[in-house]
Amino acid sequence: MAGSGTAHLRKDDPSILLSVQNLVVEFPVGLRKKVHAVTNLSFDIAEGETLGIVGESGCGKSTTARAVIQLPKPTSGVVEFKQEDLTNLKGEDLRNIRPDIQMIFQDPISSLNPRRSVFNIVSEGINIWKEANGDLTEDRVIEIIKDVGLDVEEALVKRPHEYSGGQCQRISIARALVLDPKILICDEPVSSLDVSVQARILNMLEDMKERYGLTLLFISHDLSVVKNVSDRVAVMYLGKLCEIGDGDLLYEEPAHPYTRLLLAAIPDPNNKHSGNLDVLEGELPSPINPPSGCRFRTRCPRATEKCAAEEPEFQQIGNDDHWVACHFPHIGGDNGDDEITWPPQVAIEESE
Amino acid sequence: MTGSATILMLERCMTYKADEEHPLLVLEDYRIGFKTERGLAKAVDGVSLSLKRGQTLGIVGESGSGKTVLNRGVIGLLSARNTVESGSAKFEGEELVGENRQTFWGTKMAMIFQDPMTSLNPVMKVGNQVMEPLRQHQKLSRSEAKKRVADIFTLVGIPEPIKRLDQYPHELSGGMRQRVMIAIALAIEPDLLIADEPTTSLDVTVQKYILDLLTRVQKEQGMSMVLITHDLGVARGRADEILVMYGGRVMEHASTEDLFKKMSHPYTSALFSSIPHLHHKKHTRLTPIPGTPPDIIEPPTGCRFAPRCTYAQERCLLESPPMTHQGNHRFACFFPIGSQQGQEALTRNQQRGHTASGLQIRKKTEAT
Numbered sequence: 001m002a003g004s005g006t007a008h009l010r011k012d013d014p015s016i017l018l019s020v021q022n023l024v025v026e027f028p029v030g031l032r033k034k035v036h037a038v039t040n041l042s043f044d045i046a047e048g049e050t051l052g053i054v055g056e057s058g059c060g061k062s063t064t065a066r067a068v069i070q071l072p073k074p075t076s077g078v079v080e081f082k083q084e085d086l087t088n089l090k091g092e093d094l095r096n097i098r099p100d101i102q103m104i105f106q107d108p109i110s111s112l113n114p115r116r117s118v119f120n121i122v123s124e125g126i127n128i129w130k131e132a133n134g135d136l137t138e139d140r141v142i143e144i145i146k147d148v149g150l151d152v153e154e155a156l157v158k159r160p161h162e163y164s165g166g167q168c169q170r171i172s173i174a175r176a177l178v179l180d181p182k183i184l185i186c187d188e189p190v191s192s193l194d195v196s197v198q199a200r201i202l203n204m205l206e207d208m209k210e211r212y213g214l215t216l217l218f219i220s221h222d223l224s225v226v227k228n229v230s231d232r233v234a235v236m237y238l239g240k241l242c243e244i245g246d247g248d249l250l251y252e253e254p255a256h257p258y259t260r261l262l263l264a265a266i267p268d269p270n271n272k273h274s275g276n277l278d279v280l281e282g283e284l285p286s287p288i289n290p291p292s293g294c295r296f297r298t299r300c301p302r303a304t305e306k307c308a309a310e311e312p313e314f315q316q317i318g319n320d321d322h323w324v325a326c327h328f329p330h331i332g333g334d335n336g337d338d339e340i341t342w343p344p345q346v347a348i349e350e351s352e
Numbered sequence: 353m354t355g356s357a358t359i360l361m362l363e364r365c366m367t368y369k370a371d372e373e374h375p376l377l378v379l380e381d382y383r384i385g386f387k388t389e390r391g392l393a394k395a396v397d398g399v400s401l402s403l404k405r406g407q408t409l410g411i412v413g414e415s416g417s418g419k420t421v422l423n424r425g426v427i428g429l430l431s432a433r434n435t436v437e438s439g440s441a442k443f444e445g446e447e448l449v450g451e452n453r454q455t456f457w458g459t460k461m462a463m464i465f466q467d468p469m470t471s472l473n474p475v476m477k478v479g480n481q482v483m484e485p486l487r488q489h490q491k492l493s494r495s496e497a498k499k500r501v502a503d504i505f506t507l508v509g510i511p512e513p514i515k516r517l518d519q520y521p522h523e524l525s526g527g528m529r530q531r532v533m534i535a536i537a538l539a540i541e542p543d544l545l546i547a548d549e550p551t552t553s554l555d556v557t558v559q560k561y562i563l564d565l566l567t568r569v570q571k572e573q574g575m576s577m578v579l580i581t582h583d584l585g586v587a588r589g590r591a592d593e594i595l596v597m598y599g600g601r602v603m604e605h606a607s608t609e610d611l612f613k614k615m616s617h618p619y620t621s622a623l624f625s626s627i628p629h630l631h632h633k634k635h636t637r638l639t640p641i642p643g644t645p646p647d648i649i650e651p652p653t654g655c656r657f658a659p660r661c662t663y664a665q666e667r668c669l670l671e672s673p674p675m676t677h678q679g680n681h682r683f684a685c686f687f688p689i690g691s692q693q694g695q696e697a698l699t700r701n702q703q704r705g706h707t708a709s710g711l712q713i714r715k716k717t718e719a720t
Contacts, residue, residue: 199640228628
């Protein structure tokens with residue numbers, strides 16, 4: 001997956017709220033070695049839109065989310081929020097942006113302070129920012145706690161451990177929404193929840209999005225969940241984007257070989273992709289020494305010499321909102337019934 | 353073990369192997385309770401089932417439905433100190449309840465646990481961990497066992513098996529560790545394999561590999577498998593029969609085909625419609641199950657699911673519904689979906705705007 005290039009960005013669209021260009025995040029490990037967690041990643045989100053990012057564990061989804069909120073700052077690249085590059089901001093200027101970008105985390109219980117009452121947790125942000133006077137602050141907190149479906153009287157005295165996982169996730173959402181953010185970043189918000197609780201949280205996120213006019217960046221490894229909540233979906237592999245576009249289009253006609261393999265692996269009884277191809281072979285290459293060219297070529301059934309030599313750039317499929325970074329995408333009724341050549345015919349350098 | 357005893361045991365196995373109709377595992381009114389300060393927590397409350405040789409039984413349900421406890425009880429992994437076990441559980445015709453089940457470990461029963469990260473011993477090489485049951489229970493020599501482990505590693509798709517033997521769990525990825533767990537279970541060629549959420553913490557692509565692997569090995573070795581999962585999609589693709597559990601009880605049990613063709617219990621249907629499906633358009637509203645799972649120490653009288661059920665009538669709150677059998681399809685409900693009573697119950701609840709337990713019905717739910 002290659003995927004560099006910025007062709008898929010909607011450059012002149014005034015409704016773009018967040019635009020990430022050529023984002024690079026690297027972590028040093030040992031002597032002169034680096035983990036290439038995220039490399040040349042570009043995407044944008046319009047106001048009121050939900051962008052879903054899917055990928056396997058270790059592909060850099062969470063790193064991307066954290067780079068957007070500048071925790072830690074990315075190695076290079078541009079994170080433009082309301083036409084302002086966050087990577088250039090420092091100290092007080094950056095701090096002033098923070099209420100607009102809030103985040104909820106995967107593990108609802110450990111992301112809440114166990115020694116504080118729930119009311120206290122939810123009101124902390126607004127107390128620090130003190131935009132309104134005291135009374136208004138309290139009203140706002142009460143309103144939010146009611147909105148996420150919790151009891152205010154209980155919230156005043158109870159602590160996080162007295163709530164279930166689903167309720168703790170509601171508290172996290174309340175804590176994020178109390179500052180009236182523009183963007184809410186959700187990092188695997190439902191992966192630790194039971195299916196029926198998951199449904200309630202997902203419905204609630206949709207409600208909140210409508211009520212507060214939120215823009216969501218939704219990260220999950222569960223493709224069905226991402227499909228359900230997102231307007232646009234981006235597929236990530238080893239620190240790069242493979243495919244991005246309208247959720248329905250992407251799931252209907254996946255163009256990147258990796259997206260097809262991912263979809264084929266979902267154990268959904270009505271999954272029309274399940275017969276497509278065999279299971280994804282091989283292991284995820286090391287992000288310390290990623291493959292040259294297209295990063296997916298070591299496991300791709302369509303890989304050729306070209307994929308090793310040249311990194312594919314994003315290209316549009318037809319005139320639709322559907323972009324793919326692949327030299328040999330599955331386009332227009334191409335169902336991939338071609339012969340699968342495994343192992344790929346390219347020499348694969350061992351990555352250690 | 354003396355020679356004659358071995359022969360006896362072999363003969364017994366042979367008669368069972370020959371008798372295909374004879375189920376491997378039979379539970380009758382099987383119950384497990386945990387002693388707590390508030391009283392007995394009835395985690396498994398009267399489960400009956402039978403599992404044939406070479407079959408896969410999928411057990412689905414929310415967390416806390418008792419699916420894990422049931423299987424841990426059968427295999428004998430629960431602490432005897434605070435556990436109360438009653439009813440009957442027969443494995444190959446032998447009663448398990450009240451007996452020590454350790455003789456079956458490493459010979460006939462094996463289990464794969466949910467979390468591969470914590471189920472392996474972190475300070476022991478994985479090769480030795482797989483060899484342990486072979487040496488302990490099957491009395492293989494070190495070199496024989498080692499050869500066997502290398503074969504098993506190849507079988508479960510661990511590349512470079514010889515090199516892996518000398519590695520520690522932390523050197524392996526999640527998918528690899530789960531393969532090691534499976535290798536430990538399969539090395540002894542068990543008759544019964546209990547897989548407790550074997551793929552829950554894994555990526556979809558790895559999940560597919562592991563499930564394919566289990567299905568393949570099961571076919572080759574003709575073992576029976578209990579697949580515990582909360583994912584109806586996984587159960588549908590892999591199990592011959594599906595058992596739906598709620599609050600320690602069996603709600604519905606049918607062959608996979610029948611269950612999805614004719615879902616009878618409102619709980620099965622509610623569970624199914626709370627999951628996002630791939631073929632739905634984006635922003636499709638999900639239908640969550642209202643309310644919370646039941647208290648198993650003081651469970652509601654009547655049907656356990658009644659407080660959360662959109663079909664619930666007064667009768668459901670008072671009487672516990674008996675198991676209705678329709679061929680091989682059984683369910684515990686007075687007002688099953690698809691029946692006239694079920695339709696009437698739902699219509700009545702929709703007209704009065706709430707169920708017998710006071711649950712509000714906001715919009716009309718479609719009976720499927």
